[in-house]
Amino acid sequence: MKRTCGPPNRCFQGVVPALIATCAKDGTPNVTYLSQVFSVDERHVALSCQFFNKTKQNVLENPFACVRIYDPFTFECYRLELKYLRAELDGPLFDTMALRIQAIASHTGMTGVFKLLSADVYEVLSCEKQEGFIDVPDVVESDDPGGPRTELRGLQLVSQQVCRAPDLETLLSTVLESLEVALGFEHSMFLMPDETGEKLFAVASRGYGDEGIGAEIAIGEGLIGTVAKQRQLLRISGVENDLRYGRAIRSSVEQAGGRRSLKPEIPLAGLSDAQSHMALPLVVGDRLVGVLAVESKNRLSFDEWDETFLEIVANQVAFGLDNVLLRERAKEDPTPAAPPKPAEPAGAAPRAESATGPTRRFKFFRHDDCVFVDDEYLIRNVPGRILWKLLRAHVDTGRTEFSNRELRLDPWLGLPALRDNLESRLVLLRKRLELKCPEIKLPSTARGHFRVEPACKIELEEAG
Incomplete structure (x- = not known):
């Protein structure tokens, strides 16, 4: 107030x-x-x-x-x-x-x-x-960043996007777009918990270029991780001052011989020079379904108005996100995906090698479920295992059609029995492929079905 x-x-x-x-x-x-x-x-x-x-x-x-x-x-x-x-x-x-x-x-x-x-x-x-402390200009920026019409128009737009989103990817991307276009939040991201409940991963972002998608944050660590753990909104202005103060205390502890009690500093998840941060937990009932984080290079970008307004948005998004995930899972077609085509005659090259275009080399590291493409990191954990399953099936049998249901039933992928967030993993996988290997696409073909469409030759290698 x-x-x-x-x-x-x-x-x-x-x-x-x-x-x-x-x-x-x-x-x-x-x-x-x-x-x-x-x-x-x-x-x-x-x-x-x-x-x-x-x-x-x-x-x-x-x-x-x-x-x-x-x-x-x-x-x-x-x-x-x-x-x-x-x-x-x-x-x-x-x-x-x-x-x-x-x-x-x-x-x-x-x-x-x-x-x-x-x-x-x-x-x-x-x-x-304190009169006379400093000369003040006649025009001073107001506490109120906008009138009620602007606020209501922005809230209407966000609410409309949440209600009309046909799938998770559309919901997240359109909400972030609305926050920027209607309300001026230029740097924002959605993060969702992974299958262990111990980490968050960025599944959608705006204003960060190619670096936002896939960022991982341990729950309980850093600004966003602390919000996820405590499930409380956090707004910090003048971040540089707070970090400088914290580092000064750290230096004093180190000089006093307390280095062993300290942990490494956690890098900021978004802008390295951000001055204002706000993170909001997305909670449905007693479940954390994600975190909405916004930041700015301006020290005074966010105030009580932004806090109240974004809390309303976060509540709507949390409910909409949960509904989309439940709706997508409920409408999945139980019909199995098309079976693999008959194997090629003995001595023939794998069907996938008939693809035209450049050769992309994928390497899967079993010890941490990490996938590299052409010696560059691509993805890890459950999305990495999903990608490897799809590529291996495609290269070995020429198969292109897959279903969400078979992924859920595959014990090797390690998806939890309830609320597995498979859709968020597929969203992240598609975005990472778009950034790092656009020759491979995973378009949806029907309810709960998708296709592997490679425009390149694929080579696979596994390592311990």
């Missing part, structure tokens, strides 16, 4: 570090930077406490404090006179503030080391703008 008085909401996004001044019982002052100032309501704020430091010791002895926060658009300064009330160790406020710190800690390899100890709640005794 937009604040009716005091600093605008953007002052609480952490883009410009805040300052806090406290005083010990004996009158000794202490001034330091704050990693997070959270607006609870008009009369209360919460400050993050990661360490039992001098600030926390002072307010326990003398509950009064002064905080300065800054408007990242105008650089106007606001002075908050505060009184310490309590420390919350759990509950909704604690969980919301902890999620941001958990994500940064995970990204910088400090899970369990850098964490929120308490959400310290303060009463706002007074709030005043």
Whole structure:
């Protein structure tokens, strides 16, 4: 909700570090930077406490404090006179503030080391703008990025795409397109859990070129992985500041001899220079069906409006995605795919080698289910096993027709018995082939049926 008085909401996004001044019982002052100032309501704020430091010791002895926060658009300064009330160790406020710190800690390899100890709640005794702090231009960008007509039009478009999508691939791609065209979200991706439930893989993306599809993130690691694990929305502005702070803490831990407790830093899944991130879990009932992630190079791209709006979109997409998967599986034709054609006479070359075009060499590594094409990584895990099954059958027997049902019944593929997300694996496989080996296509031919269409000669090799 937009604040009716005091600093605008953007002052609480952490883009410009805040300052806090406290005083010990004996009158000794202490001034330091704050990693997070959270607006609870008009009369209360919460400050993050990661360490039992001098600030926390002072307010326990003398509950009064002064905080300065800054408007990242105008650089106007606001002075908050505060009184310490309590420390919350759990509950909704604690969980919301902890999620941001958990994500940064995970990204910088400090899970369990850098964490929120308490959400310290303060009463706002007074709030005043520091006049004369800086000259402000007459026209200042508003908190509100658009009017209600724009919002409703965008929501209508997304809702329409979700309801009308005939299949999973269409649903994901058209929703991301609508988010960009109607609402300006230029960099976005959908990720879905794999068959183990331990990783997410990017099945659709927009604004990342060829690099977005197939990216893998362990659940619980990094910004997106933390959202998937906690199933909570996360919005971070000024990511560079948070990461710099996290890395500074990491450096201190290393210098103190705590290197063994640290893990490697997790690379960002999308833009390497992104300044704003927002990730939303897609949940149906108690099941995580995916994550919607958006990001921007602008430090102030996302605010409370984007958070509320995208949460509505995420709920619609989660429900629509789940329905599409159930619908596609229910409408599958139980008729088996066409049987393989008769084998060639002894001594004849494999039927697949009669194809024209260049020769593409595929290599399957059994130890990690990874497939390379012409010595370049193509795909792995279940989609890799699916591709290898199709190519092997095609090369050995000349077969081109296959069905979703036979894939589900093949124990070698390792699909779970319930909610196997086979459709998402096929979407990912088709996109990876389009990027890395466009000579091989897997078009749908009927309900639950598809065809292998090679425009190249195929050579297969397996390795341990």
